Amino acid sequence: KIEKNKKCFVCFNSQRTCRKLDHSQGMAHKELYSNGYGGGPLYYVGDELLTSFGNSFKLMGTKNGNVRTIPGLGNGIGSLIFNKKSRQYAYSEECPNGRIFICGIGKMNLLSHIQGIGETKIDCLCFSRDGSRIPAITAVPDCLLAIWNCDTQDLLFQTRIHIPHSHFISSFRISFNPKSNNHICVSGNGKLLFFKVDNFSESLFESETDLSQRNSLRSHGLESHESEYQLIEEGNTHFKDHIWAPDNKLYCSANNGEILKYDTNSSLLISSHSVAQSSVTSMLITKSHLLVGTSNGFVHWISIQDMTIEQSIQASDSINHMCFSSDYRTLTVGQANGSVEQLPLTFNALPSNNKLERIVDYHKGNITGVVTFPQQHIFASVGEDGTLRFWD
Numbered sequence: 001k002i003e004k005n006k007k008c009f010v011c012f013n014s015q016r017t018c019r020k021l022d023h024s025q026g027m028a029h030k031e032l033y034s035n036g037y038g039g040g041p042l043y044y045v046g047d048e049l050l051t052s053f054g055n056s057f058k059l060m061g062t063k064n065g066n067v068r069t070i071p072g073l074g075n076g077i078g079s080l081i082f083n084k085k086s087r088q089y090a091y092s093e094e095c096p097n098g099r100i101f102i103c104g105i106g107k108m109n110l111l112s113h114i115q116g117i118g119e120t121k122i123d124c125l126c127f128s129r130d131g132s133r134i135p136a137i138t139a140v141p142d143c144l145l146a147i148w149n150c151d152t153q154d155l156l157f158q159t160r161i162h163i164p165h166s167h168f169i170s171s172f173r174i175s176f177n178p179k180s181n182n183h184i185c186v187s188g189n190g191k192l193l194f195f196k197v198d199n200f201s202e203s204l205f206e207s208e209t210d211l212s213q214r215n216s217l218r219s220h221g222l223e224s225h226e227s228e229y230q231l232i233e234e235g236n237t238h239f240k241d242h243i244w245a246p247d248n249k250l251y252c253s254a255n256n257g258e259i260l261k262y263d264t265n266s267s268l269l270i271s272s273h274s275v276a277q278s279s280v281t282s283m284l285i286t287k288s289h290l291l292v293g294t295s296n297g298f299v300h301w302i303s304i305q306d307m308t309i310e311q312s313i314q315a316s317d318s319i320n321h322m323c324f325s326s327d328y329r330t331l332t333v334g335q336a337n338g339s340v341e342q343l344p345l346t347f348n349a350l351p352s353n354n355k356l357e358r359i360v361d362y363h364k365g366n367i368t369g370v371v372t373f374p375q376q377h378i379f380a381s382v383g384e385d386g387t388l389r390f391w392d
Contacts, residue, residue: 054076123139334381
């Protein structure tokens with residue numbers, strides 16, 4: 001009875017209902033501020049956090065919790081992206097044939113807009129490294145890829161991506177190589193496409209390679225063009241996400257737990273590795289390792305040299321999102337049970353111990369994103385409960 005009525009010294013609620021304190025260790029993790037969350041991506045902009053909420057944007061201060069609300073243009077806010085170098089953000093309308101609006105982050109003013117394409121809404125956007133180009137891809141079944149010049153709003157290129165009907169199950173992801181404006185990758189819906197870009201002419205593409213077909217043909221030892229489509233349609237490999245390595249290699253995750261490594265110069269599959277019987281849910285990259293979070297709650301450190309798992313650490317639940325601190329000395333992990341765990345790292349981003357420490361257990365349901373802030377002992381977490389929370 002005494003234990004049942006024991007109070008938490010942080011919030012003075014019963015320890016049975018308090019979720020702000022790890023009573024086994026007697027350490028509180030203070031929630032600084034909280035606000036509503038609309039499900040959009042999070043971007044660190046100076047001392048503020050940028051995200052979308054309904055048909056507006058929220059800029060939430062990390063030092064004082066003040067919130068600035070900026071109304072969006074058009075018919076709802078779809079995809080949102082931000083470029084640090086140009087200090088511009090762009091977003092698409094949440095409607096078929098939606099426009100793309102490009103705005104300056106300083107005055108939050110409209111700089112230009114791009115007329116929409118396609119018969120469905122825009123599924124994914126991204127900036128080139130210098131912010132000069134913006135590619136977009138529309139949702140299935142339209143699947144139209146287009147690239148524009150951000151300064152002139154000229155359409156540089158467009159093409160339609162043909163995907164097997166059996167793979168109409170996910171969103172696309174598109175990205176430029178962080179080290180080059182010459183390489184673009186598209187993954188999702190059973191496809192992994194790699195484009196080489198010509199910087200010297202506005203006829204943008206030199207070549208297009210369907211890595212998903214190349215991988216299927218290679219794995220089956222076939223070269224016949226007639227069997228390509230059939231192999232992809234009946235294959236059990238569904239490409240989900242991708243990440244670029246510092247040495248211009250490309251890593252792609254699949255639904256069957258495989259990590260595929262490609263050489264972007266030759267567009268050849270170098271190697272593949274299975275990370276247990278689980279789906280890959282999150283990936284991070286360092287100079288020496290690929291970090292993989294899985295649906296069965298493991299974080300694996302995979303050597304980028306030989307694709308072997310060097311270290312593995314178990315989390316308390318399925319991993320939804322991972323991020324590094326700005327100095328790469330802390331790994332923050334958001335999980336399906338609403339908790340956030342952290343792990344201290346060595347100077348080369350390897351784990352300094354073999355246990356993740358739970359520091360937040362306050363969200364109800366899945367945590368969908370975590371972000372840390374440079375030069376501040378603050379991180380933010382967002383979840384399916386519709387809340388955005390800042391933590392000390």
